[in-house]
Amino acid sequence: MSTDELLHQPLTRVIELNIEGMTCASCVGRVERKLGKLEGVHAAVNLPLESAEVTVPVGVTDQQIIDTVNATGYKARLKTTPRALDHSAVGVPEPDSHGHDAATVGGGHGQINHGGTAAQLRPRLILAAIFSVPIFLISMFPLLQFPNWGWVVGLLALPVVTWSAWPFHRAAAVNARHLASTMDTLVSLGVIAAYLFSAVTLVSDPVMTAHPGMGGHADLYFEVAAVVTTFLLLGRYLEANAKAKAGDALKALLSLGAKDATVLRDGVEVRIPADQLVAGDVFVVRPGEKVATDGYVVEGRSAIDASLITGESLPVDVAVDDTVTGATLNTSGRLLVRATRVGSETTLAQMGRLVSQAQSGKAPIARLADRISAVFVPIVLGLAVLTFILWLVFAGDVQDAFTAAVAVLVIACPCALGLATPVGLLTGTGRGAQLGILIKGPQVLEDTRTVDTILLDKTGTVTNGKLAVARTLALGTLDETEVLHLAGSVEAASEHPIAYAIAAAATSGPGIYPVTGFDSAPGGGVRGTVEGHTVVAGRAGWLVENGIQPTDTEQETLRRQQHSGATAIWVAVDGSVEGIISLEDTIKDGSAQAIVRFKSLGLRPILLTGDNAAVAAQVAAAVGIAPEDVFADVLPQGKVDAVKRLQGQGATVAMAGDGVNDAAALAQADLGVAMGSGTDVAIEAADLTVMGNDLGQVATAIELSRKTLATIKTNLFWAFFYNAIGIPVAALGLLNPMIAGAAMAASSVLVVANSLRLRRFAR
DSSP: OOHHHHHTSOOEEEEEEEEEOOOSHHHHHHHHHHHHTSTTOEEEEETTTTEEEEEEETTOOHHHHHHHHHHTTSEEEEOOOOOTTOGGGGTOOOOOTTSOOOSSTTOOOOSOTTTOOHHHHHHHHHHHHHHHHHHHHHHHOGGGOOTTHHHHHHHHHHHIIIIITHHHHHHHHHHHHTTOOOHHHHHHHHHHHHHHHHHHHHHHOGGGGTSTTOSOGGGOOHHHHHHHHHHHHHHHHHHHHHHHHHTHHHHHHHTOSOSEEEEEETTEEEEEEGGGOOTTOEEEEOTTOBOOSEEEEEEOOEEEEOHHHHOOOSOEEEOTTOEEOTTOEEOSSOEEEEEEEOGGGSHHHHHHHHHHHHHHSOOHHHHHHHHHHHHHHHHHHHHHHHHHHHHHHHTOOHHHHHHHHHHHHHHTOOHHHHHHHHHHHHHHHHHHHHTTEEEOOHHHHHHHHHOOEEEEEIIIIIEEEEEEEEEEEEOSSSOHHHHHHHHHHHHTTOOSHHHHHHHHHHTTTTOOOOEEEEEEETTTEEEEEETTEEEEEEOHHHHHHTTOOOOHHHHHHHHHHHHTTOEEEEEEETTEEEEEEEEEEEEOTTHHHHHHHHHHTTOEEEEEOSSOHHHHHHHHHHHTOOGGGEEOSOOTTHHHHHHHHHHHTTOOEEEEEOSGGGHHHHHHSSEEEEETTSOHHHHHHOSEEESSSOHHHHHHHHHHHHHHHHHHHHHHHHHHHHHHHHHHHHHTTOSOHHHHHHHHHHHHHHHHHHHHGGGGOOO
């Protein structure tokens, strides 16, 4: 698309709807097609969540969208504005005014809602089961029949095919008013046809069941109508329970937040609800309490257990100026935290929104199911009529023709097709959230399957991004401990990262002594007096400025340290060079194991860094990356070029990074993976986000994404296979309608149960 075309694209916004009354993939297709007829509108409808994410251009109002859905035969309402823990914004049931769960996983309050919740379906199922048992036994076993048993069975079946089957009938009627048909149309027609056919037969031949054991009972199908209804309700009930479990991970995520906070007001501790915090508030976090919202520490030291957010098991030490995330657990010391993000801006709320958006989308593979379901029900209705006619013509038996036609109607219900993709997504993304992995959308699942190369930014991704003293060389009269002690004492007065690393290393030895006459040069070094000695530490130019000139031998020693991949600085005391301190960026625990996992996934790991070749080669060797797979001396703007170069060579590239200068490369890559310890702009540009800073989580994210995609494909295969085999078998008269009803219900439960296996996914 040209720049001019981009500039003239209409501005759009995204609204989220709860939609009541959808029962199958056909419903989803109808809503999407109807909304798609509005110019510039694009909708992604989610069946299990009974929700829709609609992209709306300027000029189209929310009410137009709602009216369009309502005109399709369903009921739409806008979701409420997301709050920090607004369950309705992320597909989690919210309680109604009577304290009951809403009628759908997506938070709707309708009465149909894919058959309703398990609690709503239970009484209908119980009544159907209680009545269906005697209906079935009496109808199928002559020994149990008594005078006029047909009338009794017909009366027992009446509440089953009316009240118990009401969700199917009502949904079918709503769609019929709009000249449409769905899965419920097939069920409703099959149940009504079986009952009315039997009732007409019984009325026209009342002598048929006047005496027990007489023939003719096979012409009555009351047991078919009742048992099919029972099986389908059982399937809906089990499905509702399973879908609720599929959303458990997201519900658990959103319930992690602290309910209350102790805020400091004029020096006094005041207990308030956590959602009343505002940015800038200072609140107290005692040992054992959850951090109320995102912020940074202004007083105290502690260890924070962030496992519920990041998936990492080890607590992280925090001190003044360190950031903390809401919903994490303070394990030891007392902290004072200044709130920086509250409400819908918190990390927890953003995680919820990302998971919800991912669950609302559609993988490309799901579009096939949508296209088939759009024409599926009308075709099945035609096949049922054709089956009846052909059996009547060639067999001449109304009973056999009717049985085969009803079996076709019942076996063909495409419930499993509608559930195959969204339930898999619901479970997979929910499990990802528990592991600190956020999948932005279904397209990402397809992308993880095709990537063959992963580009790893060194600093902050493979390494910790923090320098640490690797070695101290003594070159004069002082020993290594004394050199480090004196350098650390003067460096302690500086805020430079190198100074911080040297001072931290010195504290483990003799300790830090006071410094006087401190001076520093940005990027040069520091100078001060420690214990009566003038200490100068820094680069060669800084030493020269202070009248100190290293010898050729000393300079060669420094060069060797730098060639080994270290950052080396001089230390001079009282005008003489006394030593060299070498610092290195430490490799993260688990980086080497992560590289092994990438290779096992068929990925070629490549190290990308702005450091020199020596540093890059040392890190690559330590983690197991081949020397030829190292891109060194790459400037920030060159990261995008590195991705493009690999893509130009035919590679499908994943990029993992955490900094602002990684954002463009993350966006350019076929699959962008942001480390959650990084910046918001990097996370926004990425397709996958891991909330921790462990490279192993990136491998886990790819593994989970591929597993989720495989589960969805398995679901779709069995859904298609089931219908492809079931319909011709039923049309040939080889399938009893009762067995068809049980099989249809089982197919939906099987798809959901297969998806639930993702809840057990482990790293």
